[in-house]
Amino acid sequence: xxxxxxxxxxxxxxxxxxxxxxxxxxxxxxxxxxxxxxxxxxxxxxxxxxxxxxxxxxxxxxxxxxxxxxxxxxxxxxxxxxxxxxxxxxxxxxxxxxxxxxxxxxxxxxxxxxxxxxxxxxxxxxxxxxxxxxxxxxxxxxxxxxxxxxxxxxxxxxxxxxxxxxxxxxxxxxxxxxxxxxxxxxxxxxxxxxxxxxxxxxxxxxxxxxxxxxxxxxxxxxxxxxxxxxxxxxxxxxxxxxxxxxxxxxxxxxxxxxxxxxxxxxxxxxxxxxxxxxxxxxxxxxxxxxxxxxxxxxxxxxxxxxxxxxxxxxxxxxxxxxxxxxxxxxxxxxxxxxxxxxxxxxxxxxxxxxxxxxxxxxxxxxxxxxxxx
Amino acid sequence: xxxxxxxxxxxxxxxxxxxxxxxxxxxxxxxxxxxxxxxxxxxxxxxxxxxxxxxxxxxxxxxxxxxxxxxxxxxxxxxxxxxxxxxxxxxxxxxxxxxxxxxxxxxxxxxxxxxxxxxxxxxxxxxxxxxxxxxxxxxxxxxxxxxxxxxxxxxxxxxxxxxxxxxxxxxxxxxxxxxxxxxxxxxxxxxxxxxxxxxxxxxxxxxxxxxxxxxxxxxxxxxxxxxxxxxxxxxxxxxxxxxxxxxxxxxxxxxxxxxxxxxxxx
Numbered sequence: 001x002x003x004x005x006x007x008x009x010x011x012x013x014x015x016x017x018x019x020x021x022x023x024x025x026x027x028x029x030x031x032x033x034x035x036x037x038x039x040x041x042x043x044x045x046x047x048x049x050x051x052x053x054x055x056x057x058x059x060x061x062x063x064x065x066x067x068x069x070x071x072x073x074x075x076x077x078x079x080x081x082x083x084x085x086x087x088x089x090x091x092x093x094x095x096x097x098x099x100x101x102x103x104x105x106x107x108x109x110x111x112x113x114x115x116x117x118x119x120x121x122x123x124x125x126x127x128x129x130x131x132x133x134x135x136x137x138x139x140x141x142x143x144x145x146x147x148x149x150x151x152x153x154x155x156x157x158x159x160x161x162x163x164x165x166x167x168x169x170x171x172x173x174x175x176x177x178x179x180x181x182x183x184x185x186x187x188x189x190x191x192x193x194x195x196x197x198x199x200x201x202x203x204x205x206x207x208x209x210x211x212x213x214x215x216x217x218x219x220x221x222x223x224x225x226x227x228x229x230x231x232x233x234x235x236x237x238x239x240x241x242x243x244x245x246x247x248x249x250x251x252x253x254x255x256x257x258x259x260x261x262x263x264x265x266x267x268x269x270x271x272x273x274x275x276x277x278x279x280x281x282x283x284x285x286x287x288x289x290x291x292x293x294x295x296x297x298x299x300x301x302x303x304x305x306x307x308x309x310x311x312x313x314x315x316x317x318x319x320x321x322x323x324x325x326x327x328x329x330x331x332x333x334x335x336x337x338x339x340x341x342x343x344x345x346x347x348x349x350x351x352x353x354x355x356x357x358x359x360x361x362x363x364x365x366x367x368x369x370x371x372x373x
Numbered sequence: 374x375x376x377x378x379x380x381x382x383x384x385x386x387x388x389x390x391x392x393x394x395x396x397x398x399x400x401x402x403x404x405x406x407x408x409x410x411x412x413x414x415x416x417x418x419x420x421x422x423x424x425x426x427x428x429x430x431x432x433x434x435x436x437x438x439x440x441x442x443x444x445x446x447x448x449x450x451x452x453x454x455x456x457x458x459x460x461x462x463x464x465x466x467x468x469x470x471x472x473x474x475x476x477x478x479x480x481x482x483x484x485x486x487x488x489x490x491x492x493x494x495x496x497x498x499x500x501x502x503x504x505x506x507x508x509x510x511x512x513x514x515x516x517x518x519x520x521x522x523x524x525x526x527x528x529x530x531x532x533x534x535x536x537x538x539x540x541x542x543x544x545x546x547x548x549x550x551x552x553x554x555x556x557x558x559x560x561x562x563x564x565x566x567x568x569x570x571x572x573x574x575x576x577x578x579x580x581x582x583x584x585x586x587x588x589x590x591x592x593x594x595x596x597x598x599x600x601x602x603x604x605x606x607x608x609x610x611x612x613x614x615x616x617x618x619x620x621x622x623x624x625x626x627x628x629x630x631x632x633x634x635x636x637x638x639x
Binding site: 029233237238239241242243245246249250252253254255256257258259260312316317366 | 432434453454455458464466470471472473474475479482483484485486488495496497499521
């Protein structure tokens with residue numbers, strides 16, 4: 001068919017009340033549009049105001065490192081939000097899972113793989129408990145997980161004091177964990193060989209002694225990107241993805257169509273908790289210690305990143321890749337301000353404004369998409 | 374008419390003396406009914422008569438406290454709506470059939486997504502899904518240009534038809550329609566009623582729940598009237614007139630009195 005002006009006589013059987021779908025509408029329909037637009041705006045802002053070193057390879061790594069740790073949480077939070085629930089306990093779960101991991105490695109002397117497995121399993125169980133309580137009591141997940149925010153934070157403090165004999169920090173995990181391929185998967189940087197080669201051939205910046213300024217990609221960035229890709233494919237292309245949207249969009253309608261809503265939601269709670277455990281393992285191995293304050297307020301940041309990424313607070317709509325961009329915006333603003341002459345405490349102002357804008361924008365888009373009047 | 378001989382064979386679904394209690398509340402206290410192939414059974418009753426409990430029991434949402442539930446002569450006990458769906462009993466709920474934020478295709482295949490690939494690498498075959506959705510919609514006279522458009526953009530009648538078309542496409546033997554016409558305008562109601570007629574001619578059994586005797590009489594072959602959790606009676610179309618049906622459904626007297634006060638407009 002040739003493209004003609006959309007006039008009354010284009011297609012014989014066309015319903016005159018339906019507008020032709022133009023490519024712009026299909027782009028507008030993507031939930032992550034706002035996050036991409038926001039990223040472009042924020043990028044442009046820093047491009048004008050910030051020191052040019054922000055836009056080098058090492059600058060990018062500095063931005064992406066905190067973005068990746070937040071992003072792993074934000075993507076899981078986004079899936080859970082699409083599934084119609086919140087988890088306010090993820091920040092505390094980061095600290096709690098760090099404690100479990102630390103105790104497993106030091107006090108129990110478990111091999112690293114077993115400690116990681118144990119941490120993930122315990123986190124998943126906690127997530128399932130959250131989920132089961134929400135499902136069976138029909139209380140809002142907001143309130144149930146708010147309770148767990150305090151329970152887990154408190155248990156972390158008590159546990160740390162018990163394990164260390166009074167301190168709120170458990171040290172020496174890095175040494176106890178030992179070296180090996182498993183550790184490489186969760187700490188340090190990847191592609192060192194490649195970066196050294198790139199530096200040798202003057203493709204990336206290097207120090208006078210020939211070593212690259214950036215020795216590799218921090219492993220959490222790879223997890224971040226990997227998780228974003230996998231979850232996006234799951235959401236958009238798989239049955240599970242369809243079930244997640246359905247469970248959040250209208251749990252009754254989903255149930256009536258044979259979607260196992262409760263199982264989907266419980267699984268999402270477990271996934272969120274596991275993502276917190278993953279962040280905990282990465283940060284504990286990097287820092288060599290478990291700390292009771294770790295993950296503080298991360299639940300809010302993760303939810304904000306998810307909302308900036310296009311998730312509706314009411315569920316049933318959103319995207320994983322949007323949360324990815326939301327987290328990158330977060331990293332860019334928090335780190336970027338240090339590259340400018342602005343006081344970096346403007347960060348929180350910026351954040352609040354972004355959140356408000358994102359919510360307004362998302363509501364507007366939703367009305368467009370669903371034809372709500 | 375096609376349904377003449379169909380009702381003589383084994384009914385597709387049959388319930389005998391179904392009882393359902395919710396704690397101390399007796400929602401159903403002995404309901405019996407049958408539906409055959411190519412037959413439209415109208416389930417009539419006022420609010421609180423137990424219609425929705427009955428259809429939820431048929432649909433596998435509730436388990437009956439006691440009583441028998443037979444599908445094609447075999448006793449069944451459904452643990453979930455999915456079991457009922459797999460047995461060919463599809464229910465279309467009035468407001469709860471579709472998810473407005475999701476696309477028509479995603480809604481159409483919700484819970485029954487066709488997939489390709491193996492192991493963890495199994496993906497929804499969206500090309501096939503979109504084509505099927507477009508075709509099935511065309512069959513019932515809804516021209517959707519873009520199967521990706523959200524269901525929220527469709528009208529109430531269209532949504533109802535999408536939900537029915539979905540059930541028919543997935544090989545339902547029995548279609549349970551929960552007040553499919555109650556929220557619709559005249560043109561859209563006749564669209565749905567016409568579609569119910571089409572479905573019957575394909576040999577499906579239809580349970581049509583409604584308040585509206587006029588709609589019931591237009592589409593139904595037999596009428597089962599419920600009142601206070603019991604079957605009042607089941608009547609073939611030839612045995613009963615519209616007014617009688619109306620009276621039965623309202624539980625008799627009061628409405629008649631009201632009706633004469635209002636000069637027969639109820």
